Amino acid sequence: MKEKYVNQANPNVSVDCVVFGFDGSDLKVLLVQRDLRDNLDIDDDTLVLPGDLINDDEDLDEAASRILKGLTGIKNIFLEQIGAFGSPKRLLKKRDQVWLNAIRILPNARVITIGYFALVNIKNYKTKPAGFAKHVLWQDYNTVEELGFDHNVILNSAISVLRDKLYREPVGFQLLGKEFSLHQLYTLYNEIMGGDIDRRNFRRKMLKTGFLKETENYQEGVPHKPARLYTFAKKKFDNVSKANFKFY
Amino acid sequence: MKEKYVNQANPNVSVDCVVFGFDGSDLKVLLVQRDLRDNLDIDDDTLVLPGDLINDDEDLDEAASRILKGLTGIKNIFLEQIGAFGSPKRLLKKRDQVWLNAIRILPNARVITIGYFALVNIKNYKTKPAGFAKHVLWQDYNTVEELGFDHNVILNSAISVLRDKLYREPVGFQLLGKEFSLHQLYTLYNEIMGGDIDRRNFRRKMLKTGFLKETENYQEGVPHKPARLYTFAKKKFDNVSKANFKFY
DNA sequence: AAACTTAGTGTAAAATTTACACTTTGAAAA
DNA sequence: TTTTCAAAGTGTAAATTTTACACTAAGTTT
Known part of the structure; x- marks a missing residue:
């Protein structure tokens, strides 16, 4: 041997x-x-x-x-x-x-x-x-x-x-800058997943995960131009949690 | 260098x-x-x-x-x-x-x-x-x-x-014999996940995945004793498919 | 024969997913 | 300077899935 x-x-x-x-x-x-x-x-x-x-x-x-x-x-x-x-x-x-x-x-x-x-x-x-x-x-x-x-x-x-x-996992944020719009995040997901994600559902679902925090210019109900900006709000991420990043 | x-x-x-x-x-x-x-x-x-x-x-x-x-x-x-x-x-x-x-x-x-x-x-x-x-x-x-x-x-x-x-993924089957009861599969999941899975929901959900095939002794509507046996029905498994093995 | 365990089916409320419609604002085109 | 258009945002209703239970029938144990 x-x-x-x-x-x-x-x-x-x-x-x-x-x-x-x-x-x-x-x-x-x-x-x-x-x-x-x-x-x-x-x-x-x-x-x-x-x-x-x-x-x-x-x-x-x-x-x-x-x-x-x-x-x-x-x-x-x-x-x-x-x-x-x-x-x-x-x-x-x-x-x-x-x-x-x-x-x-x-x-x-x-x-x-x-x-x-x-x-x-x-x-x-x-x-x-x-x-x-x-x-x-x-x-x-x-x-x-x-x-x-x-x-x-x-x-x-x-x-x-x-x-x-x-x-x-909330990992896509690493590819963007410190502040980003939901549109940028959406583009990223769409590009990488090669998919054809519904823009509106993506927005709602992503916000619901609790990983996004609005920056100061936030104002409810008013469509922004350019878009409202967010930062990545690190929170404890449980592997088995219900956070779900699948978008159809 | x-x-x-x-x-x-x-x-x-x-x-x-x-x-x-x-x-x-x-x-x-x-x-x-x-x-x-x-x-x-x-x-x-x-x-x-x-x-x-x-x-x-x-x-x-x-x-x-x-x-x-x-x-x-x-x-x-x-x-x-x-x-x-x-x-x-x-x-x-x-x-x-x-x-x-x-x-x-x-x-x-x-x-x-x-x-x-x-x-x-x-x-x-x-x-x-x-x-x-x-x-x-x-x-x-x-x-x-x-x-x-x-x-x-x-x-x-x-x-x-x-x-x-x-x-x-339908991977737990590897740990069981060729034929197994849903109870065995349930025990396995419960043991490994350390969880406290609902027996009845587990059964239904697992059957719905389409990975289980009944063995010949199958007969609808009749409670069996000992339990009905299944085999693992390999079907193409799409990574992004909706097959979902989360049990709560 | 009574009590208990196992195997199996059922169902209704809650939550989530999906597929859309509609408004407002700024920018570009005419 | 209107008109047109695309981007940013909110809404909602149907379909599906998840969750939390109840109940029955067939063997087994005592």
Whole structure:
């Protein structure tokens, strides 16, 4: 039993983040372009999710925070693990193997990735390249094509976690600014859920959840132009509570 | 940037399974006792979740299946990843460090664990020790005390995933035999959810979901003794469907 | 044979969901 | 400068679902 482990190298463990952002009308994902530095003979403009190998002395969550901090300067945002990914090395795409060899840090071990997903309000932060990233960009979720490694799998997993969460938890607020109109929130839900939600029912139901607090300019009965603004009123959220974010 | 990786050993990656079983009245978890083999001078009867290091050439899911197969002989059961766990090595309990040293396979690297959870019908399978396990036992979930490593964290995570799933997916059937009465299903839900569900509403609601199919002895209007039996009728399950397993 | 438990059906009030209509205000078009 | 239009907001009635109970019949236990 023991002997079998001795001959196999431990896998490299990396953390990759799916960072979703919303610009008011479209759902975006933060992607980076790999930077080969001194191996410039290799032509590789593959896009990947921002990620890095985990450090010896840090928690998994800490690693994810670190990566995000490096690229966006953000601390303390919504960030949650979505799971571990990683097929044996023999299943890697050639392009990715070349890349791994080029950076010489992973000679004979596979890579296992812990995926995280994060929600940020795009307008609040400036992105900047860091680590192995040559460029950082916000890409429209619907236009994302083939990514490096198994990052499409991770992205798909993240979007379904996001949709699922949006149904069940007051999590969409993270994608908007501090103050927002119900119209903005509605647009967000409609975009992400791909649905065709009734505007009026959405409004009533969302207000009834108790997660919205009016800002000072509130005045009953008067239609506003521009729209009335709300903030997210954090209240204790019971997982099994009746707060229900399903909209038909 | 590069240099920083060179000096750190890759972490060991293990897969640990939380296997839930139901014996008709109580929820059980499959635990194992560590076996130190030739290091018998060390007295350690700590209980842990069944797990093993992942092999170089296998998928994460494959590893989980392998472990389960070894301990219970089961293949093809409900098995799902719940996430990755693992704090830096310095946070390990002393007892666990001693154990890791004793088996000599992990000299200076940390351990990262991918947690899985599985649901089985206890009566269908005989368990047997395998790998590093000295004993295998089904322990009452409510009586579980301190486990080795961070396995209590994993177990807690698994139970909340289970409760959550039970609300939203027809997953409880996995814990029962092929044929079961509504009373058995009711007992299961009541036990796991810790709730106090109305028997009559449970019955009606569960039948309405369309996941139950009557067995041949079915006869309308006649109270049965013993109870009428059902099987789980797999039908396409739409995540966003209206099937609702919340019972109050 | 009386008392009790289990299996099953019924029903009515309360709450929620759904599918719409209608008003007011500011901005854009004519 | 009207006229037209879209956005912001409130209302309401039918359909469905949830909740909280009552009741009967068939075995089992005492």
